[in-house]
Amino acid sequence: MGGAVITVAESETNQISSTAKGETIQDAISVIDGYADVIVIRNPVTGTADRAAQAALHPVINGGDGSGQHPTQGLLDIYTIMKAKGRVEGLTIALVGDLKYGRTVHSLVDFFALYGCDLILASPEALKMPPEIVRNLRAGGINVKEIDSLKEAVADADVLYVTRVQKERFPIVAEYDQVKDLFIVDQDLLREAKEGMIILHPLPRVNEIALEVDSYPGALYFQQAHNGLFVRMAILALVTGSVL
Template identity: 50%
Template sequence: MDCGFLLPDLYSKLLSDTNTRTGGHLAPPELDLKLQAGARCLSPNPFCSTARHKSDSNPNLYGSPMTVGSHGLTGQHILTVDMFSKDQLNDIFNLAQTLRISVQKERPLDHILKGKVMASVFYEVSTRTSCSFSAAMQRLGGRVIIMDEASSSVKKGETLEDSIAVMAGYADVVVLRHPEPGAVSRAANYCRKPLINAGDGIGEHPTQALLDVFTIREEIGTVNGLTITMVGDLKHGRTVHSLARLLTLYNVQIRYVSPQGLSMPSHIVQFVGSKGISQEKFDSLEEALPETDVLYMTRIQRERFSSQEEYESVCGLFVMTPQLMTWAKRRMVVMHPLPRVSEISPELDSDPRAAYFRQAECGMYVRMALLAMVLGKC
């Protein structure tokens, strides 16, 4: 559908037409993100051979082709950040901002996805991604069904493909996390409903990248012209892999600080460089911090190492403290996808530049926007 009327006036036209949606009963003003008459959601067919586009920067991932529409996300799989255009990001972020204001002002939003069901399928543990997707769906009036590896027929030997095919029959949208890179893309071939990648091993985490860029925009007011420094386990960190790629849509400079052996993978560096983005490597936080606008900290991921000794040899090398923050600009932000272990001192939490908990909250609003758009309700 044409959502063009939503954006210029910050969705002012959505605060009307309540009686139509409530069967004639009175209700307070609320966001109306319903499809216009005649519009329909396009869902991928199961086991079909329709065209898909391969991710330019991750050979394990394929994205669905864009449908015709104002944002082109209705009915689409969300597998890789490479599928997004700058205009689509603006649409997602503008809607997320509007939904954020509505939640903060306690305006009802539960009509938007009323009657819709989201399947939450997590083969890896999760707190923020799992809970924020569930909260997003429920705030919009939808419901959530949950499947995990520990309590499902996976224990009996059921394949990922079969599980996803079954869950697609129960739900309108499927959110999947899996420890194997490329597994989400493979599962998408068996999912006749929109499938959202919630993290695939050390591969991609597209919705995390979306919320990260949204957070930067909300905190600083712009993304263009910023210096963004990524710190920690850049080799295994799917969050920084997706974020670095998504940032190529903006005019930014990227800096990398990591322990030896945990640097950003060469294919990511090459992809970012091919887009004309300036990149630099630094050996210390003290060296990189003074010109940094966004400090993106990440943990050393214990689960990615084969031994405790190997993990401990690189753990604790880069720790952000209030003392180190004296090197930083007065106007900058510290972000972290969480969970943190020891890489950010809890004493830093009271610093107004510490944005990581606000960042986690932003994830809910971005996922609310994405679910509404993918399900054709905007």
């Protein structure tokens, strides 16, 4: 798009360089604000993007906020569904896997609520969607079904959104080991799927989608990743005033 990029990060900690030395995120962003027209921040600490936005005069784009939100991923997911299904309104969406720590699904449910989708939340008990999110969805009139069966989820879903169980979010590794292999999408499961169901995944995947599923016509997770390029180009164009 003709812009230049300044990368400011500590590769090992994924922290803004000066914050590794003790500088506050507010001060770091105030300095960066003088160098850039747009700030894109990805940080492992939930709430950092919001603090950055409060400190900056230029637009701040949240590129991933700990276990909180990932709105640009949500936008490209919606775009992928629109391209594949022709609409988002009225679809039944099954979100499966790590719904507790998965920031992508936390952003997505807000989008799906705007489109009036029916939601199936399928996960192990230890990885259920945070209850306050579920309460807000139901208070807004969204039909939400919480289950622990992957087979039941695919039987009714127009869209199966699979998430990785995020080892890095677990305080105790043994807890991760207990749930990492509970929800696996494979060819046997697809025999139970609703006709025309598409499969999405924010990537990277580990073992939650078997490689054999890549040949399934509705497996769109790599196209989904490619769509991220164009959606994020559009976001940059919008926040810089490059398009009306």
